[in-house]
Structures are given as structure tokens and as C-alpha cells.
Amino acid sequence: MSYRVGSAELVPQGESLLVSASDSGASEDIAIFHAEDGNFYALQDECPHEVASLSEGWIEDCSVECPLHSSTFDLKTGRVQCLPATVDARSYPVNVVDGFLELDF
Ligand code: FES
Structure with missing residues (x-):
């Protein structure tokens, strides 16, 4: 399913x-990130470890750090990069079409 989020300008870089x-x-619930490489990425918002919102995490390079226990996830793939989380986050394709963000979920 495709979902038009809104203008890409809604999500400044970083x-x-x-x-x-x-x-x-x-x-x-999906978190959209505007990474330091200039691209947009999307992951499930709920951290796969416990109940925390990855959209409230910290972006560094192409990773996001969970605000609760500091596991980091690759924004491109959702792959968990450090403990305590051991399960990857789901990732979703997100594209910019005519200046608008479109999610496939
Ligand atoms: S809730 Fe995200 S690492 Fe624990």
C-alpha cells in the first residue's frame, strides 16, 4: 500500500x-528519517526491544539511536547494530515524488 505523507520539507535533514x-x-506507526546522507528512510516506529519511539531517537550518519536503551539501527535496512536490542526493525521504502514523501507499507 502506498501512503502520501506530505511535503518532503516537513522533515529537515537530521x-x-x-x-x-x-x-x-x-x-x-512509521518513523521517517532524513539522514545526513540527504536521503529519506523509514522504519517501524516502535523499537523492537521494548516500548520506545524510534522517531524520538538520535540520528547519526545513517543510524538512529533508541532513546530508551541506546541500541542503534541502520536506517537503510533496520538492522540492529548493538545491544540490548537483538531484533531488527522493519524498514519501508520511502520515495520523494514531485516533492512529496510517499511510503510503501
Ligand atoms: S527500547 Fe529501544 S533499545 Fe530498549
Whole structure:
């Protein structure tokens, strides 16, 4: 399913945005990140370790650090990079189309 988030200008470089994407009855909380490489990435918002919002984490290079226990996740793949989390975050394709962010989820 495709979800149009809004203008890409909503997410300045180095920042993130929490989106409740919904389509045809399905919905998902997804964090969109504008990484330091200039690209946009999207991961499940809920940290796979415990209950924390990755959109409230800290972006460094192409990783986000969970605000609760500091595990980091690769923004490109969702792969967990350090303990205590051991499960990867789901990643989603996000594209910029005519200046608008579009999520596939
Ligand atoms: S809740 Fe994210 S690392 Fe623990």
C-alpha cells in the first residue's frame, strides 16, 4: 500500500517524523528519517526491544539511536547494530515524488 505523507520539507535533514500510515483499514506507526546522507528512510516506529519511539531517537550518519536503551539501527535496512536490542526493525521504502514523501507499507 502506498501512503502520501506530505511535503518532503516537513522533515529537515537530521530530523525525523512520526507518521500513522493507513490505507484500506491497515495502519502502522512509521518513523521517517532524513539522514545526513540527504536521503529519506523509514522504519517501524516502535523499537523492537521494548516500548520506545524510534522517531524520538538520535540520528547519526545513517543510524538512529533508541532513546530508551541506546541500541542503534541502520536506517537503510533496520538492522540492529548493538545491544540490548537483538531484533531488527522493519524498514519501508520511502520515495520523494514531485516533492512529496510517499511510503510503501
Ligand atoms: S527500547 Fe529501544 S533499545 Fe530498549
